[in-house]
């Protein structure tokens with residue numbers, strides 16, 4: 739199957755958490771890493787998150803001009819099988835195009851020609867089928883896809899073995915909490931032999947934290 743290059747980027751605390759114990763967004767990256775993230779986002783054809791991130795963080799998913807002059811604004815893609823994206827979500831602003839992918843029969847209409855809603859087949863968990871999404875995006879001309887989260891989406895991309903590069907910024911803080919979201923959620927592996935192998939490509943210190951670039955093995 740031809741598919742886009744899939745890059746995951748996320749920021750975690752030293753104890754592997756990606757948000758606060760109440761699942762609220764919190765700043766884990768330092769300014770230098772935020773700038774790196776915007777530059778990476780601008781280099782990609784599309785940026786993808788799950789509906790969980792839209793509902794908790796309400797991100798714009800655009801590229802700020804403060805960090806990149808004349809940003810090209812990648813396509814914003816939301817995996818939203820039940821059609822829960824609110825009409826007032828900031829990701830629907832007209833700064834960039836947005837593609838909402840739902841399950842069949844859950845398509846809603848939104849105001850603005852920059853918003854497209856399509857349906858895709860679902861997997862056995864009722865989620866949008868990851869390989870179906872990649873096939874659709876490839877046929878749409880997307881060659882590089884940045885997956886930004888949250889943990890459920892990241893897990894599903896890794897589980898489907900469709901991830902090429904994984905950038906994890908480790909912030910110098912501890913968040914704690916048994917239920918606090920982590921980089922990869924979902925059901926996790928079944929047994930020790932099922933762990934998803936990665937290789938380290940580069941490790942570098944950025945501002946107050948550490949950036950690790952992994953690739954899938």
Ligand SMILES: NC(=O)c1ccc[n+]([C@@H]2O[C@H](COP(=O)([O-])OP(=O)(O)OC[C@H]3O[C@@H](n4cnc5c(N)ncnc54)[C@H](OP(=O)(O)O)[C@@H]3O)[C@@H](O)[C@H]2O)c1
Nearest residue numbers: 748749757761788789790791819865866887888890891894
């Ligand atoms: N630190 C960081 O870098 C970072 C970045 C982003 C988010 N976050 C944090 O992550 C948390 C949100 O993560 P989350 O795990 O709750 O939500 P999520 O991964 O953003 O979205 C998960 C939801 O997306 C929908 N979905 C549809 N197809 C899917 C598929 N193939 N795979 C996975 N999900 C699919 C499902 O909802 P439906 O069944 O309704 O479709 C699923 O429950 C927030 O606390 C946020 O602050 C942190």
